[in-house]
Amino acid sequence: MVLKAFFPTCCTSADSGLLVGRWVPEQNSAVVLAVVHFPFIPIQVKELLAQVQQASQVGLAVVGTWCHRQQESEESLGHFLEGLGTIFSHNPWLQLCRERGSKFWSCKATHHQGPGIAGVSREDHVILIFYDQRKVLLSYLHPPTILPDGQARDATASSEGLAAIFDTVSRSEVLFCKDQFDEGPVRLSHWQSEGVEASIFMELAKQASGPVCLLVTCLLSLVSAASACRLWKLWPLPFIASKLSTCEQLHHRLEHLTLVFSTQKAQSPAQLMRKANMLVSMLLDVALGLTLLSWLHSNNRIGQLADALIPMADHVAEELQHLLQWLMGAPAGLKMNRALDQVLGRFFLYHIHLWISYIHLMSPFIERILWHVGLSACLGLTVALSILSDILALLTFHIYCFYVYGARLYCLKICGLSSLWRLFRGKKWNVLRQRVDSCSYDLDQLFIGTLLFTILVFLLPTTALYYLVFTLLRLLVVTVQGLIHLLVDLINSLPLYSLGLRLCRPYRLAAGVKFRILEHEAGRPLRLLMQINPLPYSSVVRTYRLPSCGCHPKYSWGSLCRKLFFGELIYPWKQRGDKQD
Amino acid sequence: MEDERIFSDICGGRLALQRRYYSSFCREFCVSCPRLSLRSLTSVTCTVWLVAYGLFTLCENSTILSAAIFITVLGLLGYLHFVKIDQETLLIIDSLGIQMTSSYASGKENTTFIEMDKVKDIVINEAIYMQKVIYYLCILLKDPREPQKISQVVPVFQSAKPRLDCLIEVYKSCQEVLAHQKATTTRS
Numbered sequence: 149m150v151l152k153a154f155f156p157t158c159c160t161s162a163d164s165g166l167l168v169g170r171w172v173p174e175q176n177s178a179v180v181l182a183v184v185h186f187p188f189i190p191i192q193v194k195e196l197l198a199q200v201q202q203a204s205q206v207g208l209a210v211v212g213t214w215c216h217r218q219q220e221s222e223e224s225l226g227h228f229l230e231g232l233g234t235i236f237s238h239n240p241w242l243q244l245c246r247e248r249g250s251k252f253w254s255c256k257a258t259h260h261q262g263p264g265i266a267g268v269s270r271e272d273h274v275i276l277i278f279y280d281q282r283k284v285l286l287s288y289l290h291p292p293t294i295l296p297d298g299q300a301r302d303a304t305a306s307s308e309g310l311a312a313i314f315d316t317v318s319r320s321e322v323l324f325c326k327d328q329f330d331e332g333p334v335r336l337s338h339w340q341s342e343g344v345e346a347s348i349f350m351e352l353a354k355q356a357s358g359p360v361c362l363l364v365t366c367l368l369s370l371v372s373a374a375s376a377c378r379l380w381k382l383w384p385l386p387f388i389a390s391k392l393s394t395c396e397q398l399h400h401r402l403e404h405l406t407l408v409f410s411t412q413k414a415q416s417p418a419q420l421m422r423k424a425n426m427l428v429s430m431l432l433d434v435a436l437g438l439t440l441l442s443w444l445h446s447n448n449r450i451g452q453l454a455d456a457l458i459p460m461a462d463h464v465a466e467e468l469q470h471l472l473q474w475l476m477g478a479p480a481g482l483k484m485n486r487a488l489d490q491v492l493g494r495f496f497l498y499h500i501h502l503w504i505s506y507i508h509l510m511s512p513f514i515e516r517i518l519w520h521v522g523l524s525a526c527l528g529l530t531v532a533l534s535i536l537s538d539i540l541a542l543l544t545f546h547i548y549c550f551y552v553y554g555a556r557l558y559c560l561k562i563c564g565l566s567s568l569w570r571l572f573r574g575k576k577w578n579v580l581r582q583r584v585d586s587c588s589y590d591l592d593q594l595f596i597g598t599l600l601f602t603i604l605v606f607l608l609p610t611t612a613l614y615y616l617v618f619t620l621l622r623l624l625v626v627t628v629q630g631l632i633h634l635l636v637d638l639i640n641s642l643p644l645y646s647l648g649l650r651l652c653r654p655y656r657l658a659a660g661v662k663f664r665i666l667e668h669e670a671g672r673p674l675r676l677l678m679q680i681n682p683l684p685y686s687s688v689v690r691t692y693r694l695p696s697c698g699c700h701p702k703y704s705w706g707s708l709c710r711k712l713f714f715g716e717l718i719y720p721w722k723q724r725g726d727k728q729d
Numbered sequence: 730m731e732d733e734r735i736f737s738d739i740c741g742g743r744l745a746l747q748r749r750y751y752s753s754f755c756r757e758f759c760v761s762c763p764r765l766s767l768r769s770l771t772s773v774t775c776t777v778w779l780v781a782y783g784l785f786t787l788c789e790n791s792t793i794l795s796a797a798i799f800i801t802v803l804g805l806l807g808y809l810h811f812v813k814i815d816q817e818t819l820l821i822i823d824s825l826g827i828q829m830t831s832s833y834a835s836g837k838e839n840t841t842f843i844e845m846d847k848v849k850d851i852v853i854n855e856a857i858y859m860q861k862v863i864y865y866l867c868i869l870l871k872d873p874r875e876p877q878k879i880s881q882v883v884p885v886f887q888s889a890k891p892r893l894d895c896l897i898e899v900y901k902s903c904q905e906v907l908a909h910q911k912a913t914t915t916r917s
Contacts, residue, residue, distance in 0.1 A: 150754050150824045150913075174825065175846075273754065276824065309844040662840040663820065663828055668751050676822075681840055 156281040162337035176418040182338035204319040212242025247658035255673040279678040281339035287658040364409040397534040424613035424645040433528035454515035503546040537632045551622035558615040559715035568601040654682035736895035754823030810835040814888040
């Protein structure tokens with residue numbers, strides 16, 4: 149197997165010394181983490197390594213020597229470095245050497261066959277792989293390696309492929325905390341953070357986050373206690389609440405807040421990301437809501453809206469009346485059953501009349517209602533949109549009623565026709581066995597059945613037409629509501645923090661690595677540059693999507709068409725039936 | 730060591746296969762398609778603009794002409810950035826892994842790296858594509874739970890679709906590296 153030496157790019161210009169790192173025997177690779185400079189006392193180096201090893205649970209060792217030939221006289225140093233191999237015994241012993249004025253490095257890996265026999269050694273092929281220590285340290289590899297429960301934290305470093313290298317570097321963070329300019333007994337060279345800018349704000353935020361979290365948790369527990377009060381469990385209230393999307397949205401937001409401000413620390417990076425995503429989506433939501441609020445409250449826009457709303461409802465009602473009158477005549481040249489047509493049309497006209505008077509009764513209060521609804525936008529744009537969707541549902545209640553009546557009539561006809569059709573074939577529906585059985589009918593029964601079938605068949609087109617028109621109207625309203633819900637869902641579930649991280653710090657979310665071959669010369673070890681392969685945007689969204697409200701019916705197009713054809717009620721009543729099943 | 734040979738793809742188009750042997754355990758194969766030709770670009774642009782001009786004479790609305798310009802420019806950018814793949818590279822490094830890179834005409838690169846301990850084998854496979862049978866090179870991945878089974882098949886040179894003679898060249902070199910790997914793993 150070819151020996152692989154992972155070398156940090158930040159150490160390429162370090163002075164000569166010892167290579168400190170981890171040896172992964174399964175993959176025959178050495179991960180170099182730092183370079184120890186001369187002069188040092190071997191005992192102290194070993195002590196330091198033991199300390200780091202205890203803190204990080206990674207088997208650190210001195211894996212070889214590093215020689216940067218710039219100033220030193222070369223011959224003496226070479227012998228000295230070889231001598232070090234006897235003090236720090238490691239198998240294989242790496243000897244990296246960078247020569248002055250040359251881009252190419254030389255690298256030797258020596259296997260000592262036995263402790264006593266010096267000089268008998270075997271040399272391997274070596275690949276030098278450069279990696280950026282900072283990026284590898286900060287990146288989070290996807291998909292995460294799944295560890296069995298309980299040993300996620302304290303397990304020793306894994307040895308599965310490239311994850312082992314990422315794991316080794318991220319666990320040895322203790323080593324990187326040592327300042328390289330410290331006058332300690334051992335001088336190290338490795339990647340070092342250059343300090344965080346504006347760190348005073350970070351510190352203040354860290355200090356403040358604890359009390360803020362406690363305060364918000366207290367408030368939230370109050371709110372949830374109030375919402376768990378028995379008054380809300382009285383009969384009509386839970387039913388109404390389950391139908392109003394505003395309640396669902398508020399509930400959803402409350403859950404988010406509880407999770408974000410929980411005083412427990414996030415267990416894993418995925419959970420941390422989830423919290424951050426929730427926080428950012430909530431902040432964006434509130435910011436958009438405040439923008440909407442300021443827009444609404446400038447220039448008396450609420451008054452204008454309220455003034456425009458009543459004429460619009462009137463206009464809709466007028467259009468509906470026209471539509472009904474058209475249906476009561478001969479719509480599109482169809483000849484309907486006149487009597488049934490008139491009855492249905494009058495019934496619906498009366499309904500519209502009722503609705504209009506109701507709206508006019510409401511009209512003095514509409515402006516005030518709108519003003520209060522506008523205030524709710526400070527809870528977030530999603531809440532405002534949900535309220536808008538509910539208002540739309542209330543304002544188009546007459547359309548919904550028409551649809552229900554039309555669908556019920558149509559369903560009745562279809563059921564009657566289907567059972568009578570079975571009668572002609574000498575069959576009947578057996579309720580007990582849930583199947584169609586054969587049955588012999590009397591002559592009277594057949595006669596009555598034929599009569600009823602004829603009547604139903606001739607009345608079907610009139611009912612079907614009313615059903616068709618009102619279903620189309622209802623579908624229009626449902627589509628508009630669906631679009632609003634889609635927008636709410638988008639704001640609720642888009643992982644904005646992860647997307648921002650992917651945009652500004654692509655290496656933080658790693659899908660894997662990619663290698664680039666650096667310039668190569670025959671007879672020298674191959675040099676590769678390991679870069680982080682960022683996660684594509686689509687899988688960022690897929691991995692970190694927040695769960696949405698889930699208040700939408702999950703129909704396929706086929707089942708929707710089937711339901712429409714047989715006159716079964718679609719959204720929202722059927723959903724409740726499904727839950728009961 | 731580096732050499733370049735000319736092959737053809739399944740439709741008879743010209744393909745260039747570059748082989749770079751860095752050492753006995755690291756090889757790179759690079760299949761490059763011909764670049765976007767000026768002739769096809771001109772013909773597509775002319776067609777779009779002629780259609781737009783025809784519509785313009787019919788309805789006398791000048792927004793059609795500006796829309797046509799936008800559509801051509803955006804379409805060209807999208808084509809170069811998301812569709813047109815100029816070069817596909819397969820890099821195989823012993824005991825490290827296999828890396829597949831496809832470079833788009835706009836310079837975007839899409840890289841996938843498969844670690845060697847997940848690779849089961851590299852084979853040439855047959856497939857029915859449109860109305861003909863084609864050959865393609867693919868990497869078989871091990872199932873992490875049952876090492877004898879195959880969990881996934883990753884096709885290589887997916888957009889270039891070279892013919893069998895070219896695939897055999899690549900296949901033989903890859904097998905050499907894999908055999909070297911197997912021999913050294915069992916020895917040590």
